[in-house]
Amino acid sequence: MSTPTPGLETLDFEFPGSKSAGSFAPILVGVVGSGNLEVLLEPAQAAACRFHVQTSARGFGAIWEAVLRDFQQRHDLAAVQVSINDMGATPAVVSLRLSQAAAEIPGMKP
């Protein structure tokens, strides 16, 4: 059995979206605690919605991609940078935090 490499894993994803959030003050939700994560939303130049994830749980890239793709299918965000620091949150917690952050974008009621 191979031992996983210790340390953080960095993941980047980009999904197209059509609802531009425009200009807004950065939004932070959640805390980097055990089984939890923080999500930072910022306005971005690019048309797409970009995700940058740093996680202590290595080897879950495919699950991250599925969770983030699902979020983007629901919210269809454009011109938003999503930055995440994760300490082993489950997919359900990640989804909730993302929805919590998206709900705070002014004028973007889901």
Add this chain to the structure above:
Amino acid sequence: MTRHALPSRISYAECTARERLDQVFDEDSFHEWLPPAQRVTSPHLAQLGVPVSFDDGVAIGRARLDGRDVFVAAQEGAFMGGGVGEIHGAKLVGLLRRALRDRPEAVLLLAESGGVRLHEANAGLIAVSEVMRALLDVRAAGIPVIVLIGGAYGCFGGMGIVARCADHIVMSDVGRLAMSGPEVIEASHGVEEFDSRDRALVWRTTGGKHRYLMGDCDQLVDDDVAEFRAAAIRALSAARAMTLAALEAEHALLAKRLRDAQGATDAIALWQRIGIEKSNSVPELNASQVRALRPGQEVAR
């Protein structure tokens, strides 16, 4: 922002650091310095494979409290137990030094920390000692420093010392204040000395009620953000003189406590010796009942 419409109590202990800033200070008055989007994060944690936090576990800035300009810092206990790393400590020091320049009416520390963040070792230790020095400089300049303690992670280690360097401490019964944490004492002196899993023992040795009865904290409140806010407003005028006489009085108090504690194996026995009636029942009392046991002491240190 519907704070005033909420009918029920909001637990201070259950709030995050940022929620506490929203609830304790005047509505929307918090202006943050080095906010998360600036990503001033720990240079040490990534090397150890530990995730960073965008604010390194502490939010600093200015706010208003009952209309008065104050500087504030709130530590997030859920991130690394509120541990003070190099950046976290530098943010606290920067806030205190800026207070010397801008002279707010007070500096408030919403402390929640296990002390030095051991991942950052010497950098964290140096940071905590710099925080103490900067805090005492602020007090010497006549600006009161007020500490609020009511988070689930307590206030221990270096931050426990920082708290006791301040002018005024507000605690809830949930809050804990001490030097070595329960697990540390058990690890170094054995379970016979201190059973860290005995929650009742832990709270009557380090909790807000004990600290209030012993005179280590100035106001005892229930676990409610509105009570912390009211206590913080009362504390705004609570600056203590930093004089040789005040220091000698404190030393005399500590010497008396050491004598009172001789042979007492539990906080209950100690309360009895300092004249607290029905000391056995203290753990069951609420904050206002405990306040009544130490009359005339509110804000009067």
